[in-house]
Amino acid sequence: xxxxxxxxxxxxxxxxxxxxxxxxxxxxxxxxxxxxxxxxxxxxxxxxxxxxxxx
Numbered sequence: 001x002x003x004x005x006x007x008x009x010x011x012x013x014x015x016x017x018x019x020x021x022x023x024x025x026x027x028x029x030x031x032x033x034x035x036x037x038x039x040x041x042x043x044x045x046x047x048x049x050x051x052x053x054x055x
Contacts, residue, residue, distance in 0.1 A: 008034065013042075 012020055014035060021027040 014040070 014031065017031060018024060018027040021030070
């Protein structure tokens, strides 16, 4: 177990998942399995869509 990578992308920060799922037990179960041992990357900067639109 743990020999394969899973990539999950979201515009919703992990801290907001409990409120979004609106079911604390389900949110805890999902986050326990996903967040444990994960690497998080928070992107910064202006949206590429906004930059492309302005050009």
